[in-house]
Amino acid sequence: TYTLSAFPEKGSEGSSAITGSFVVAAYRKPEVQVIVKPTRPRFTRRETVSVEVTARYYFGLPVAGAKVFYWVMRWPLMEGEAVAEWEGEGGEGVLEGETRTDASGRAVLRFSPDRLTAEGPFTEFRYSVYVTVEAAGYQFAEGQAHFRVTQGDWQVRLWCEPSFGRPEETVTAKAQITHWDMRKPIPNAVAQWRAGTVAWQGNKEQVQWKHRGQSRTNEKGEAQWSFAPLESGEWKIEVTVTDEKGNLIGAT
Numbered sequence: 001t002y003t004l005s006a007f008p009e010k011g012s013e014g015s016s017a018i019t020g021s022f023v024v025a026a027y028r029k030p031e032v033q034v035i036v037k038p039t040r041p042r043f044t045r046r047e048t049v050s051v052e053v054t055a056r057y058y059f060g061l062p063v064a065g066a067k068v069f070y071w072v073m074r075w076p077l078m079e080g081e082a083v084a085e086w087e088g089e090g091g092e093g094v095l096e097g098e099t100r101t102d103a104s105g106r107a108v109l110r111f112s113p114d115r116l117t118a119e120g121p122f123t124e125f126r127y128s129v130y131v132t133v134e135a136a137g138y139q140f141a142e143g144q145a146h147f148r149v150t151q152g153d154w155q156v157r158l159w160c161e162p163s164f165g166r167p168e169e170t171v172t173a174k175a176q177i178t179h180w181d182m183r184k185p186i187p188n189a190v191a192q193w194r195a196g197t198v199a200w201q202g203n204k205e206q207v208q209w210k211h212r213g214q215s216r217t218n219e220k221g222e223a224q225w226s227f228a229p230l231e232s233g234e235w236k237i238e239v240t241v242t243d244e245k246g247n248l249i250g251a252t
Contacts, residue, residue, distance in 0.1 A: 001021055001022070001023050001024075002021060002022055002023075002024060003019060003020070003021045004019070004020050004021070004022075005017055005018065005019045005020075006018045006019075023138065031057055031058055031059075031135075031139055032055055032056070032057055032058070032063055032066075032133060032135050032139050032140075032141040033055070033056050033057075033058055033141060034053065034054070034055050034131060034133050034141040034142060034143035035052075035053070035054045035055075035143060036051060036052070036053050036129060036131050036143035036144055036145040037051070037052050037054075037145055038050065038051045038052075038129075038145050038146075038147040039051070039052065040147070041147055041148065042147060042148040042149070042150060042180060042181065043113065043147065043148070043149050043150075044149070044150055044151065044152050044153065044245070044247055045113045045114045045149055045150070045151060045247075046112075046114050046247065047112075047113075048110055048111070048112050049109075049110065049111050049112070049113060049127070049147070049149070050108060050109070050110050051108070051109040051110075051129050051145055051147075052106065052107075052108055052109075053068055053070075053101070053106065053107040053108070053109065053131055053133070053143070054105060054106050055068075055101050055105045055106075055107075055133045055135070055141065056105050057135075061105075062101070062103070062104050062105025062106075063101055063105045063133065063135050064101055064102065064103045064104070064105055065100055065101060065103075066100060066101045066105075066133050066134060066135045066136075067098060067099075067100055067133070067134040068098065068099045068100060068101060068107045068131060068132075068133050068134075069096075069097075069098050069131070069132045069133075069134070070095075070096065070097055070098070070099075070109055070129060070130065070131045070132075071093060071095075071096045071129070071130045072093070072094050072095035072096065072111070072127060072128070072129050072130075073091035073092060073093050073094065073127070073128050073130070074091060074092055074094055074116075074125040074126065074127045074128070074149075075090065075091050075092070075125065075126050076123055076124070076125060076126075077124040077125050077126045077148060077150070091128065094116045095111055095116070097109075101133070109129065113125070113127075113149045121250065122151060122249070122250040122251055122252065124148070124149065124150045124151060125148070125149045126146065126147075126148055126149075127146065127147055127148070127149055128144060128145070128146050129144060129145050129146075130142070130143075130144045131143045131144065131145075148180075150180055151247055151248070151249040151250070152242075152243040152245065152247025152248070152249040153179060153180055153181070153243045153244065153245060153247065154177050154178065154179060154180065154186055154189075154241060154243045154247075154249050155177070155178050155179070155180050155249075156175060156176070156177055156239060156241060156249050156250065156251040157175065157176045157177075157178075157251065158173065158174070158175045158237065158239050158251040158252065159173070159174055160172065160173040160174070160237055161174070165229065166232070167229060167230055167231055167232050168228050168229070168230060169228065169229070170226050170227070170228050171195075171226065171227060171228070171229060171235075172224060172225070172226045173193065173195070173224065173225055173226070173227075173237050173239070174222060174223070174224040175191050175193075175215075175217075175222065175223045175224070175239045175251070176220075176221055176222050177189050177191070177217055177221045177222075177223070177241055178221055184221075185217070185219070185220050185221025185222070186217060186221045186241075187217055187218060187219045187220075187221060188216060188217060189216065189217045189221070189223070189241050190214055190215075190216055190241065190242075191214060191215050191216070191217065191223045191239050191240070191241050192212075192213075192214050192239065192240050192241070193212070193213055193214065193215065193225055193237065193238065193239045193240075194209045194211065194212045194213075194237075194238050195209070195210060195211045195212075195227055195229070195235060195236065195237045195238075196208045196209035196210045196211070196235065196236060197210065197231065197233050197234065197235055197236075198233070198234040198235065198236050207236050210229070210230070211227040213225055213227075223239075236252060237252065238250060238251070238252045239251055239252075
């Protein structure tokens with residue numbers, strides 16, 4: 001083990017020494033394989049996420065009693081985003097910890113996304129779990145897995161026409177509701193909507209809701225409604241639906 005230290009120049013203020021260490025060992029062919037796999041490719045926020053970690057030696061035996069270090073990161077989920085695009089910087093670290101494999105070389109990581117704070121009530125995320133397994137004799141192996149966490153089983157898209165308008169000009173808002181997994185439209189769903197003016201106090205948004213109503217989706221999973229803003233300024237439209245499991249799902 002080597003230790004490196006950096007010291008501030010003489011006469012400098014407000015600085016302290018920085019020390020780090022690292023291990024140098026002879027190269028060894030990897031002997032441990034790690035597989036990280038979520039039990040499902042998508043979870044809802046109110047469900048418990050379960051990720052299975054399996055560590056085995058390449059000659060077949062399980063890596064029992066090994067330390068498992070894990071880090072969980074997330075990014076806001078963008079429409080049409082593919083799994084291959086998930087790698088990148090800028091993610092938010094939300095959880096980390098340590099556990100051990102059992103006699104069969106397995107460990108299960110569990111957490112509840114609903115307990116992790118998020119900006120905005122309707123934000124959905126793509127999650128990545130990074131795992132490092134430490135076996136006996138300084139043997140390390142890594143693995144990772146990806147999955148989505150959504151508000152519910154339905155996906156809601158919302159848009160309005162026109163995007164810019166004048167006071168008392170009719171605005172038509174449209175919502176499309178589809179099933180996340182089957183990609184099929186959801187007919188006969190009740191969409192609750194509201195629209196109002198936006199005011200900002202620093203970074204805090206305040207909305208005065210001026211119009212409210214509800215609409216029902218057709219066979220294409222689409223619903224629409226119209227209203228006429230009576231004043232100029234920034235307006236916000238919000239729509240919410242409740243899926244078959246009771247999950248409240250919304251979009252703005």
